[in-house]
Amino acid sequence: MVNTNTSALGIIFPNSYDSLVPDLVSERLMASIPFAGRYRMVDFLLSSMVNSGIDNISIIVRKNYHSLMDHLGSGREWDLTRKNGGLNIFPPYSEKNVKIYSGRVEAVASILDFLKNQKEKYVILSDTHIAANFDFHRMLEEHIESGADVSIAYKKEEIPAGFKNIQVSKGDLYYTLLVKDSRVKRIFINSPEPGIQNVSMNIYIMNREFLMEQVTGAYARGYIYFERDILAPRLEKLHVHAYEFQGYTARVSDMKSYFDENMKLLDDANLDGLFAPSPVYTKIRDDNPTRYINGATAKNVMVADGCVIEGNLENCVLSRGVKVGKGATVKNCVLMQDTVIEDGADVEYLITDKNVTISAGKTLKGTDTFPIYVAKGQVV
Amino acid sequence: MAKEMIAMLLAGGQGSRLYALTQKLAKPAVPFGGKYRIIDFPLSNCVNSGIDTVGILTQYQPMVLNEYIGNGQPWDLDRLYGGVHVLPPYQQASGSDWYKGTANAIYQNISFIERYNPQYVIILSGDQICKQDYSDFLRFHKEKGAEFSVAVMEVPWEEAPRFGLMVADETDRITEFQEKPKHPKSNLASMGIYIFNWDILKKYLVEDEADPNSENDFGNNIIPNLLRDNRSMYAYRFSGYWKDVGTISSLWEANMEVLDPEHSGINLFDDEWKIYSRNSGMPGHKISPEAVIENSMVTDGCRISGSVKHSILFAGVRVEAGAEVEDAVVMGGSVIKSGAVVKHCIIAENVVVGENAIVGAMPADGEKGVATVGSGVYIGDGAKIGPNAMVNNNVKDGDVQW
Numbered sequence: 001m002v003n004t005n006t007s008a009l010g011i012i013f014p015n016s017y018d019s020l021v022p023d024l025v026s027e028r029l030m031a032s033i034p035f036a037g038r039y040r041m042v043d044f045l046l047s048s049m050v051n052s053g054i055d056n057i058s059i060i061v062r063k064n065y066h067s068l069m070d071h072l073g074s075g076r077e078w079d080l081t082r083k084n085g086g087l088n089i090f091p092p093y094s095e096k097n098v099k100i101y102s103g104r105v106e107a108v109a110s111i112l113d114f115l116k117n118q119k120e121k122y123v124i125l126s127d128t129h130i131a132a133n134f135d136f137h138r139m140l141e142e143h144i145e146s147g148a149d150v151s152i153a154y155k156k157e158e159i160p161a162g163f164k165n166i167q168v169s170k171g172d173l174y175y176t177l178l179v180k181d182s183r184v185k186r187i188f189i190n191s192p193e194p195g196i197q198n199v200s201m202n203i204y205i206m207n208r209e210f211l212m213e214q215v216t217g218a219y220a221r222g223y224i225y226f227e228r229d230i231l232a233p234r235l236e237k238l239h240v241h242a243y244e245f246q247g248y249t250a251r252v253s254d255m256k257s258y259f260d261e262n263m264k265l266l267d268d269a270n271l272d273g274l275f276a277p278s279p280v281y282t283k284i285r286d287d288n289p290t291r292y293i294n295g296a297t298a299k300n301v302m303v304a305d306g307c308v309i310e311g312n313l314e315n316c317v318l319s320r321g322v323k324v325g326k327g328a329t330v331k332n333c334v335l336m337q338d339t340v341i342e343d344g345a346d347v348e349y350l351i352t353d354k355n356v357t358i359s360a361g362k363t364l365k366g367t368d369t370f371p372i373y374v375a376k377g378q379v380v
Numbered sequence: 381m382a383k384e385m386i387a388m389l390l391a392g393g394q395g396s397r398l399y400a401l402t403q404k405l406a407k408p409a410v411p412f413g414g415k416y417r418i419i420d421f422p423l424s425n426c427v428n429s430g431i432d433t434v435g436i437l438t439q440y441q442p443m444v445l446n447e448y449i450g451n452g453q454p455w456d457l458d459r460l461y462g463g464v465h466v467l468p469p470y471q472q473a474s475g476s477d478w479y480k481g482t483a484n485a486i487y488q489n490i491s492f493i494e495r496y497n498p499q500y501v502i503i504l505s506g507d508q509i510c511k512q513d514y515s516d517f518l519r520f521h522k523e524k525g526a527e528f529s530v531a532v533m534e535v536p537w538e539e540a541p542r543f544g545l546m547v548a549d550e551t552d553r554i555t556e557f558q559e560k561p562k563h564p565k566s567n568l569a570s571m572g573i574y575i576f577n578w579d580i581l582k583k584y585l586v587e588d589e590a591d592p593n594s595e596n597d598f599g600n601n602i603i604p605n606l607l608r609d610n611r612s613m614y615a616y617r618f619s620g621y622w623k624d625v626g627t628i629s630s631l632w633e634a635n636m637e638v639l640d641p642e643h644s645g646i647n648l649f650d651d652e653w654k655i656y657s658r659n660s661g662m663p664g665h666k667i668s669p670e671a672v673i674e675n676s677m678v679t680d681g682c683r684i685s686g687s688v689k690h691s692i693l694f695a696g697v698r699v700e701a702g703a704e705v706e707d708a709v710v711m712g713g714s715v716i717k718s719g720a721v722v723k724h725c726i727i728a729e730n731v732v733v734g735e736n737a738i739v740g741a742m743p744a745d746g747e748k749g750v751a752t753v754g755s756g757v758y759i760g761d762g763a764k765i766g767p768n769a770m771v772n773n774n775v776k777d778g779d780v781q782w
Contacts, residue, residue, distance in 0.1 A: 036663060036664075037663060037664035038663065038664055038680070039663075076453070266666070268666070268668075268683070271663065271666070275662075275663050279661055279662075280661075280663070281661060282661075284454070284659050286454075286654050286655075286656050286657070286659070288413075288414070288415070288648040288649050288655070288677075289413070289414030289415050289648075289677040289678060289679040289680075289692070289693075289694075290665065290677065290678050290679070291639075291649070291676075291677050292673050292674065292675060292676050292677075292678065293675060294674065294675045296673070296674070296675075297673075298667045298671070298673050299667065299668075299669050299671070300667065300668060300669040301666070301667050302663070302664045302665070302666045303664050303665055303666075303667070303678070304663075304664035304665075304680060305415070305664070305679060305680050308649070317664075318664065319664075
């Protein structure tokens with residue numbers, strides 16, 4: 001057989017850490033949060049999987065998933081319109097139990113029948129709160145070589161500030177790892193430890209049958225969390241391999257980090273880290289190129305197609321179809337698609353959601369540490 | 381099920397007057413307006429007018445065009461029944477032939493058209509920039525009870541001798557056709573866009589093919605024959621933006637007009653009549669702190685550190701610090717290195733303009749030349765390309781070309 005397709009399927013949890021960015025997910029979920037101008041968070045993961053030869057990807061949605069369905073369509077833009085495999089979206093399965101899943105165990109349990117009928121030997125599980133250009137093929141090779149039961153990808157970094165506000169009651173946990181000789185010795189849950197830690201990226205690889213077996217057993221016992229209930233207590237018995245990811249990551253853990261991670265992309269080194277080596281795909285909108293009209297100025301900005309700029313831009317990330325009127329000043333802002341900044345408005349440290357309008361002449365200024373967020377469709 | 385109207389798009393033209401730009405690709409595949417290719421305009425017009433079946437007749441350097449069209453998905457023309465089909469000349473039991481003329485190209489594809497059994501066929505040309513509603517044209521054709529209609533533009537009388545002209549009466553019925561006449565009797569120029577009743581078109585194509593003296597051309601043969609037989613022929617007046625971009629200067633000019641939609645009439649920013657294209661898929665463009673950008677159009681993937689004025693940059697263009705770009709059309713993937721000066725010119729795809737090199741010049745002393753650099757060319761550091769130059773081969777460091 002031609003060795004093009006990795007023998008792994010992908011399972012994506014698009015709602016993980018929704019509770020950390022309540023404003024951004026009021027009408028969507030983590031996976032469909034707009035990021036880096038023209039993209040959504042899920043684009044980075046889907047593209048990384050597809051570019052690693054994975055073409056059977058399931059997304060187990062929990063709630064607020066209409067925007068995600070709209071974004072993904074049939075999966076064509078990610079080359080996932082396949083006869084075998086392709087993109088599957090699993091809505092909550094309300095027939096058997098009306099309850100919406102909270103942890104990975106419950107989520108995977110709801111698709112066990114599907115998993116049983118797949119052919120891939122391995123599964124890759126991932127959240128969508130990290131944007132990265134991730135080579136899953138490499139991780140899979142290392143996983144196979146290590147002979148481990150499970151591999152976990154982690155990054156050496158400080159615990160993201162947003163994780164410190166995590167609400168266990170909402171079902172969001174984060175994990176740090178004690179690693180020795182590439183083996184996970186301990187999994188700490190919601191550890192407040194300062195300094196550089198081995199922070200889990202919540203990306204896992206394991207044998208498909210192993211996952212099914214573990215989840216079947218755990219679900220029967222009423223367990224919820226894969227990490228807390230299956231892995232952490234059994235690190236003596238299970239061989240859990242630690243895979244260090246050294247590439248660029250943008251992790252959304254609260255509104256501040258959302259703003260900062262967008263801004264960081266104004267540095268070419270970071271932008272290249274996120275968009276290389278493999279391309280990142282997203283929904284096509286067929287916008288025209290962006291137009292800078294006489295009188296416009298722009299310094300240190302990233303702007304997607306379809307914008308019309310007549311005012312002054314500095315240190316901004318603009319998504320598609322943004323309009324900035326004559327004499328408007330826009331500094332240190334993240335503007336999502338189709339935002340309109342009318343003539344003469346003066347804004348700074350602003351995050352505008354989709355279809356926001358800032359009226360002519362208005363002044364609106366947040367600060368470096370506390371950017372102002374304007375919700376979808378609002379007129380200010 | 382029969383289709384009411386299908387489109388046949390003539391895309392075989394070599395576009396020899398575009399020289400450097402059409403060495404490796406057919407004219408309809410020439411990039412335009414920041415992210416489009418010329419053929420996006422007729423294809424998008426078709427879809428926006430409700431035509432879902434398009435045959436594209438190719439002949440010259442079809443590779444880029446074939447790859448670009450693919451299955452037609454970017455134009456929503458991937459259909460179970462119909463959709464877009466690229467139709468190159470092919471071998472037949474009775475021998476094979478290149479397309480001898482525009483009419484012959486359609487003649488050789490009669491069997492393609494018959495699969496859809498259409499009532500009407502619209503013949504389009506792949507080398508014009510124009511936003512046109514073909515459904516309105518068809519409505520006119522039906523209202524007049526025409527067997528043949530041609531879209532015409534009113535042109536200034538002094539320019540009329542450059543065109544094929546339709547002389548029409550007060551009901552728009554065509555009474556005479558003049559091909560580039562010295563003494564024009566009309567100023568209605570043919571746009572080369574025709575609607576035929578299919579039965580009539582087929583009859584005349586077969587007849588034309590049987591005539592050994594025919595050039596097998598619509599303008600020179602088919603239309604005169606229709607007139608000879610006193611067929612019901614009408615001229616449909618079109619008044620929007622229309623530009624034949626057959627020359628370097630007209631292509632450059634049309635691109636510059638895109639920058640000024642308020643006056644030129646070519647508006648690519650119209651949500652009601654989108655022009656579709658195959659997208660680059662690159663991240664948004666970046667403008668660095670030291671860059672200057674004025675009155676320009678910039679596409680995804682560009683990185684600008686130099687100065688860009690009144691120019692169009694296609695996807696993935698890089699303008700390094702200290703470089704100057706003005707009144708220029710810079711196509712996808714090209715790099716303008718630091719200190720280079722690029723003015724009043726067309727730079728094709730994947731060109732590298734070396735450090736401190738100079739390409740083109742702003743018009744002075746009646747010199748209006750548009751310097752042109754063909755795709756993939758490397759212009760060496762410090763080289764100088766004059767305002768009338770056409771460059772198709774790499775230029776060494778410090779060389780001068782006029």
